[in-house]
Structures are given as C-alpha cells and as structure tokens.
Amino acid sequence: MNSFKDTYSQLQMIFTRKPEMCPYCGANHIIRFGKYKTTHRYRCMSCRKTFIPITGTAIYYIHKKHKFLQFVSSVNEFGLKSIIKTSKEFNISTLTAFDWRHKFLLSMPLENNSLYRDLGVNNHENKYSQKGRRGTKVFIKSNFQNKKLPDSNLIFFAADYVSKAKLINIGKLKPQFVSRAFNDLNYQKFNLITTLDHDLVNQAIKTKICDLINVVPSRALEYLSLQTLDKFGINFSDHIKKTMRGVATKYLSLYANYFRVYFNRQKYCLSEYMKKLSTWPEYTQMEKFYKTFMHNYSEVKYNNPTKRKWKLWHRFILCNFEYVY
Ligand SMILES: [Zn+2]
Known part of the structure; x- marks a missing residue:
C-alpha cells in the first residue's frame, strides 16, 4: 500500500526505469539515445522511434503526474469515487477526472490465464x-x-x-x-x-x-x-x-x-499500474475499437461518436485489444 508521501519517490522510479520494449512497435532491441530531463531517452532499433520510460503508460501526457499517482494510490486504497468527488478531491476538472479514471482502469494489470483444472x-x-x-x-x-x-x-x-x-x-x-x-x-x-x-x-x-x-x-x-x-x-x-x-x-x-x-482482494503497488505501455494508445483509440465492436457484435447501431481527438495516437501499433472488446 502506498501512502501519499511515497508518490514522489515512486514517480522518480517510474521515470528512470529502463523500458523492456518499444512502446510503439513492441520490439525489444532498444538503445539509450541521449537524455530527457532527469531520465534517459531511448531509441527502438526496429521502428527507429525515440521514447522515454513513461511513453504509452497511463501517466503519459498527464500534466499533473504526481497528483495522478496520488489518485491511483487513493483508488487502490479506498476504491473508485464518483467523478464529481474525484474532481473536488484533486482539484481537477470533471473531464480530467473522467480521463484519469479510464486511464487507471486501462492500466490495471491483467491476469495471466494460466492452467486450471x-x-x-x-x-x-x-x-x-x-x-x-x-x-x-x-x-x-x-x-x-x-x-x-x-x-x-x-x-x-x-x-x-x-x-x-x-x-x-x-x-x-x-x-x-x-x-x-x-x-x-x-x-x-x-x-x-x-x-x-x-x-x-x-x-x-x-x-x-x-x-x-x-x-x-x-x-x-x-x-x-x-x-x-x-x-x-x-x-x-x-x-x-x-x-x-x-x-x-x-x-x-x-x-x-x-x-x-x-x-x-488483489493489491498492486503503484508502479505496477504504470507498467502497461499500451495504456495511452488504448485509451486514445478506444472509440475506434468500440465502433468496430458495435459494427460486428451489436444489435444496437453505433451512433453519437465522441468528438475528442488526440494527437500522435497513430504512432502506436495496437494489435491486442482483446480484453476490452
Ligand atoms: Zn519500435
């Protein structure tokens, strides 16, 4: 369990750990490629793109990173609260609270479907x-x-x-x-x-x-x-x-x-939520996958598409979106 005080050191740890693979294409031949603020920049030898350790994770493109970790820590400890309550507690807009909730949900570690009798x-x-x-x-x-x-x-x-x-x-x-x-x-x-x-x-x-x-x-x-x-x-x-x-x-x-x-009654530590490198691309491409799901597997027509757009989402190759749709 993480207390709020720990989130500063956790953030530093998340920022400086070495990525195991490329967040864009999944290849694992990566090299150090200069510096970015307090951490290293990396380059994928397969797709040639550069990235930092948080690229693609839930915390990617979040401005108030430390606050976001406090939010994740709070959900881990006390469970989800309403969007309104979250926005008040963390002094963020309701739209940000909505984004944070769904990024958190997408970042949850998945069960490895191992063998059961x-x-x-x-x-x-x-x-x-x-x-x-x-x-x-x-x-x-x-x-x-x-x-x-x-x-x-x-x-x-x-x-x-x-x-x-x-x-x-x-x-x-x-x-x-x-x-x-x-x-x-x-x-x-x-x-x-x-x-x-x-x-x-x-x-x-x-x-x-x-x-x-x-x-x-x-x-x-x-x-x-x-x-x-x-x-x-x-x-x-x-x-x-x-x-x-x-x-x-x-x-x-x-x-x-x-x-x-x-x-x-499983518990994860804070850094485990920041391990999934496909959280951000999954979040930004969710509507696209939902549309396909509605088209193929629904008796209700897909309608009222959301108008929100994210830049650079297309840089990521997403091949496995199995668990959501
Ligand atoms: Zn790559």
Missing part, C-alpha cells in the same frame, strides 16, 4: 447503456425483432478466483460471440464447467478447444468455480447499480476487470 464460465447480462454519451437516441438494427433495449453479455471465467471478464456482444448470445471469450485462454486439459446452454458452448468451443473434458450444465453451486462466479455476478451487479449508478456499455469490461481485482 476446473474452469467455470458464465454469462452476465447488463442492459445496453450509453451513460454519459452526448445525444441519447438509440437505434436498433433492423434485423433485431424485439425493439426493447438488448442486454450486453459479459463472459466471466473463474477457478479459485475470477480470472477474466470479457464483453462479447450486445443482443442474443450466439456461439460465434461466446467463442470470442475463449480466444486467449490456455488450451490445456481442463474441465469446463458452466450453466450456459450446452449446445451453445459446444458450438462455441468446437474449433477453439481440443481438450474439452467435461461440461456440466446443472447443479451449479456444487462446483467451487461456479459458486465464485455466482457470488461475483451478484456483487458486480450491485456495484454497478449502487456504487456506479450505471455504467456505459463502452466501459463495462473495464469496470468488470477492476471489480474482479477488488473482489479477489
């Missing part, structure tokens, strides 16, 4: 929401019969604790959507335990997982992993409704991943 998988439904988006009109794609707002589907995985949450589609669950959740799992021998429809899961994993041993449909709570998922689902719904007062579907998987860490 019994892996539980379940779906969690949330009504499609455009909370906070300007322009409130929602258009349902014409091939969608039921004109009510559809649910967004989050697939959760759990063994002893919840290891993954992924937003797979908006609307009816179909095998091709469910299979998206299995994309980056380790396909070793394990028992897949679920209360989801058997045919649906079988079709979804047919081409993806070769070593499926068992899918058990009923008697969910006899299984530890499904108990964990059940408890997590109830707590997450509660968190969204009561604490967050609703979450926009665009950000749902970010909150699910945050809540997963909170629920598992």
Whole structure:
C-alpha cells in the first residue's frame, strides 16, 4: 500500500526505469539515445522511434503526474469515487477526472490465464447503456425483432478466483460471440464447467478447444468455480447499480476487470499500474475499437461518436485489444 508521501519517490522510479520494449512497435532491441530531463531517452532499433520510460503508460501526457499517482494510490486504497468527488478531491476538472479514471482502469494489470483444472464460465447480462454519451437516441438494427433495449453479455471465467471478464456482444448470445471469450485462454486439459446452454458452448468451443473434458450444465453451486462466479455476478451487479449508478456499455469490461481485482482482494503497488505501455494508445483509440465492436457484435447501431481527438495516437501499433472488446 502506498501512502501519499511515497508518490514522489515512486514517480522518480517510474521515470528512470529502463523500458523492456518499444512502446510503439513492441520490439525489444532498444538503445539509450541521449537524455530527457532527469531520465534517459531511448531509441527502438526496429521502428527507429525515440521514447522515454513513461511513453504509452497511463501517466503519459498527464500534466499533473504526481497528483495522478496520488489518485491511483487513493483508488487502490479506498476504491473508485464518483467523478464529481474525484474532481473536488484533486482539484481537477470533471473531464480530467473522467480521463484519469479510464486511464487507471486501462492500466490495471491483467491476469495471466494460466492452467486450471476446473474452469467455470458464465454469462452476465447488463442492459445496453450509453451513460454519459452526448445525444441519447438509440437505434436498433433492423434485423433485431424485439425493439426493447438488448442486454450486453459479459463472459466471466473463474477457478479459485475470477480470472477474466470479457464483453462479447450486445443482443442474443450466439456461439460465434461466446467463442470470442475463449480466444486467449490456455488450451490445456481442463474441465469446463458452466450453466450456459450446452449446445451453445459446444458450438462455441468446437474449433477453439481440443481438450474439452467435461461440461456440466446443472447443479451449479456444487462446483467451487461456479459458486465464485455466482457470488461475483451478484456483487458486480450491485456495484454497478449502487456504487456506479450505471455504467456505459463502452466501459463495462473495464469496470468488470477492476471489480474482479477488488473482489479477489488483489493489491498492486503503484508502479505496477504504470507498467502497461499500451495504456495511452488504448485509451486514445478506444472509440475506434468500440465502433468496430458495435459494427460486428451489436444489435444496437453505433451512433453519437465522441468528438475528442488526440494527437500522435497513430504512432502506436495496437494489435491486442482483446480484453476490452
Ligand atoms: Zn519500435
């Protein structure tokens, strides 16, 4: 746990550590290339771009860096507070508070999906929401019969604790959507335990997982992993409704991943949040990926695009945006 006093030394540490790879292209052949203020500048021998240790991290392009670390430290200790409360506490605009929150959420370390013998998988439904988006009109794609707002589907995985949450589609669950959740799992021998429809899961994993041993449909709570998922689902719904007062579907998987860490009672140290070199490009390209997601996996039409623009986002090559969409 970090106290506020530590953030100065933490900031210095984050600024001076040697990057392991190029934040732009991911190559690991990098050399020192002069100085930048109190730290070194580096150059990638593959794409020739130069960068400093914080390039691409959550703190990149943040003016009040020290304050941002205090914010991260505070969330780590006390959990997320409302945008209004955050803006007052740190004396920043609500837009900055909004940016900081989502940069923090994107910077959270991800679980390495290692091997479990019994892996539980379940779906969690949330009504499609455009909370906070300007322009409130929602258009349902014409091939969608039921004109009510559809649910967004989050697939959760759990063994002893919840290891993954992924937003797979908006609307009816179909095998091709469910299979998206299995994309980056380790396909070793394990028992897949679920209360989801058997045919649906079988079709979804047919081409993806070769070593499926068992899918058990009923008697969910006899299984530890499904108990964990059940408890997590109830707590997450509660968190969204009561604490967050609703979450926009665009950000749902970010909150699910945050809540997963909170629920598992994991703690990270401050510098771990500043390790992910794709936080800033993910943040600035989120709308682009959301648009693609809505186009491919939603029964609701993509509309009311956000107008905000960031310079230089196109310098970064992003190939893995799996966990958000
Ligand atoms: Zn590079």
